[in-house]
Amino acid sequence: MTAAAPPRLRFLPEGIEVEHGLLWLDAQKPKPLGLVTHAHGDHVARHKTILCTPETAALVRKRQGPGAEFLECRCGESVTVGDLKVTLLHAGHILGSAMALIEGAGGSVLYTGDVRPEGGLTCSPAEFRHADVLVTECTFGRPDHRLPPADETRAEIVAWVHSELESGRTATLLAYALGKGQEMLALLTRAGIPVAAHGTIWNLTDIYRQFGYSFPGSRKLTGKGQRRAAILVPPRYLNVTEVKKNAPLAVAAVTGWSGRARSNRVERVFPLSDHADYDGLIKVAQSVNPKKIYTLHGYAREFAQDLRERGYDADAIPGHSGPPDDGSRPGMW
Ligand SMILES: [Zn+2]
Numbered sequence: 001m002t003a004a005a006p007p008r009l010r011f012l013p014e015g016i017e018v019e020h021g022l023l024w025l026d027a028q029k030p031k032p033l034g035l036v037t038h039a040h041g042d043h044v045a046r047h048k049t050i051l052c053t054p055e056t057a058a059l060v061r062k063r064q065g066p067g068a069e070f071l072e073c074r075c076g077e078s079v080t081v082g083d084l085k086v087t088l089l090h091a092g093h094i095l096g097s098a099m100a101l102i103e104g105a106g107g108s109v110l111y112t113g114d115v116r117p118e119g120g121l122t123c124s125p126a127e128f129r130h131a132d133v134l135v136t137e138c139t140f141g142r143p144d145h146r147l148p149p150a151d152e153t154r155a156e157i158v159a160w161v162h163s164e165l166e167s168g169r170t171a172t173l174l175a176y177a178l179g180k181g182q183e184m185l186a187l188l189t190r191a192g193i194p195v196a197a198h199g200t201i202w203n204l205t206d207i208y209r210q211f212g213y214s215f216p217g218s219r220k221l222t223g224k225g226q227r228r229a230a231i232l233v234p235p236r237y238l239n240v241t242e243v244k245k246n247a248p249l250a251v252a253a254v255t256g257w258s259g260r261a262r263s264n265r266v267e268r269v270f271p272l273s274d275h276a277d278y279d280g281l282i283k284v285a286q287s288v289n290p291k292k293i294y295t296l297h298g299y300a301r302e303f304a305q306d307l308r309e310r311g312y313d314a315d316a317i318p319g320h321s322g323p324p325d326d327g328s329r330p331g332m333w
Contacts, residue, residue, distance in 0.1 A: 055096025
């Protein structure tokens with residue numbers, strides 16, 4: 001007779017399989033039942049049934065169109081999948097992002113997906129629970145990836161935007177379409193700054209409004225002049241006509257990857273991320289206090305080694321190690 005064990009995981013290139021295919025976590029290929037922790041493209045596939053929060057369901061429906069069935073579960077609530085109890089918990093990454101606590105008769109697994117303990121202006125702080133096994137991302141899993149307090153950086157962004165608008169240049173912030181874009185929209189509109197957001201950012205704001213967020217004084221970026229408004233645009237659209245019409249521009253990037261964002265066009269980099277920094281990842285491990293940790297995404301090998309030196313039983317997931325190549329994962333910026 002074998003001892004009781006937590007739900008069985010298999011780490012495959014297409015995703016994490018739970019209990020022989022009963023459930024998949026953030027799989028990249030269609031599965032019968034896929035848990036989608038949040039709506040960034042590298043965590044979503046066209047599963048037959050998608051288990052996720054109502055916010056993520058709304059975002060995925062908007063991006064995928066009709067097709068999938070959704071098994072919606074609010075953060076703090078649970079669903080039964082076979083013999084497992086699956087509880088979704090706030091992950092603090094973007095609107096609707098959730099961690100999954102998977103409990104079976106022999107133990108429990110906490111899978112973080114992308115996580116930011118302190119949360120943001122448009123998503124609740126992460127809510128950790130103890131589990132026997134922790135599977136955690138480690139995008140910023142090296143001690144040189146420590147970010148300043150987010151509120152300080154937010155205040156610097158607001159001050160910079162004010163000063164550029166007063167000097168006659170159009171303050172232009174580079175932020176990706178889902179998550180960072182709406183965080184900046186919330187920050188600037190709360191500061192009373194008019195904002196014009198590129199369509200890729202703007203077109204997702206109706207989902208945010210549906211879940212209680214508002215962005216007064218903002219509008220969609222069009223070809224018409226937007227003088228005296230700050231512009232929000234994903235990096236890849238910086239050179240579109242709607243943006244260039246607002247020259248002279250002052251361009252800043254908002255990203256935890258400060259070294260990677262610099263270019264001739266980018267004058268400032270504001271170090272703000274929707275991922276846990278190194279200290280945040282250590283806090284994840286301490287909060288969950290598991291018997292076993294698996295690391296994936298980002299500096300998985302280095303972070304697993306670091307955790308072992310701190311006394312944890314930790315291993316990197318094979319095939320999910322190595323530094324991110326260029327910071328271009330949709331969730332990176
Ligand atoms: Zn993400």
